[in-house]
Amino acid sequence: MEQDEIYIADLWRVFAREWRWFAIVLVVVLACTFAFIHATKRQWEATAWFQIAQVGQVPSGQDPHAESLQRVLERLQTADFQNQVLKNQGFALDSPEARLYRKSVKLDPSPYGQMIKLNVRGASADLAxxxxxxxxxxxxxxxxxxxxxxxxxARATLVELQEQLDVATADRDRLLQIVNGKPGQEASLAAVLLASKTQEVRSLRQSTSDLTARLSPTYTFDTSLVFPVYVPEGPSFPNVTLGWGIGIVFGLFLGALAAMARNAFRRASTR
Known part of the structure; x- marks a missing residue:
């Protein structure tokens, strides 16, 4: 315990004697940090969550989505796709905005659904x-x-089903009128046909209802944003708070190292 106290006291004397070197190095590092933060071009990062388009009614065994999740991820990272986005926005393919866009595209698929998180950087919040x-x-x-x-x-199938349902419903109503008319052999035959036609109407109505539900926005939708694009007010790079924090810690470390090195050099010269 006494050795620790002596060591701390000796270390304190070193810093008290060589405080100028400590202060000079700290000021230099902080000045470099200041210059880096203010000279570096600002970058804002936008975050967008989007869903992949799907059609609710597809042949059995096929993926209802327009493209699989993996294929979408690969497509968004291709140079052709990114170049097309830049061209549509009026940027030259060799411009600083284009280079930053290509370098900053990050994709993070959601493990719970067909959604993808997209991160893109730009020279301003609006551009990002x-x-x-x-x-x-x-x-x-x-x-x-x-x-x-x-x-x-799918829509053509729905129209066809609706037409078949209308015809079957008309036939059922006609048979029902015959059955409700005067009793006889024709009415007996109509009753048998009515039961079959009623079952057909019920089946067509169920198919039409199912397909209508499959084509509703719940199961059929376009590729679109799930939430509005989010862009923080402050730049993502350089991070001013983090930059100053690193600069201060690094400056203290190098300042202490410089003070100890100067003290060691002074003692060697004295000997």
């Missing part, structure tokens, strides 16, 4: 949000083309 929205819009346009065929087939 614009590029994030443009990325989702570009994917939306591609998926609309992919899902147009199965969606058209």
């Amino acid at each position: 949000g614009r590029l994030a929205t443009a990325t989702v819009n570009e994917l939306h346009a591609l998926h609309q083309q992919i899902e147009s065929a199965p969606l058209h087939m």
Whole structure:
């Protein structure tokens, strides 16, 4: 315990004697930190959550989504897709905005559903949000083309089912009138046909109802943002608070190291 107290006292004397070196190094590091924070170009990061388009009615065994999750992730990271987004926004492919966009695209799929978190950086908060929205819009346009065929087939099937239901309902009503008329052989035959036609109407109505539900926004939707694009008010890079924190810690460390090195050099010269 006494040795620790002596060591701390000796260390304190070293810093008291060499405080100028400690202060000089600390000031230099803080000045470099200040210059870095104020000279570095600001970057804002936008966050967007979006869902992958799907058609609720597809052949059995097929994925209802326009593209699988893995395929979407791969598509968003291709140079062709990113270049198309930049062209649509009016940026040259070799511009600083384009380079920052390509470098900053980050994707994080949700483990609980067909949603993807997209992060994009820009030289301003408005630009970052614009590029994030443009990325989702570009994917939306591609998926609309992919899902147009199965969606058209599903809607055509719904129209056909509705027509069949209308015809079957009319036949059932006609048979019902015959059954409710005067009793006879024709009425007996109509009663048998009525039971079959009623079952057909019930089946067609169920199929129509199921397909209508499958084509509702709950099961059929486009690729779109799930939440509004979020962009913090302050820049994501450089992080001013974190930068000053690192600068202060690093400055204290180097200042202490410089003071101890100067003290060791002084003692060596004295000997």
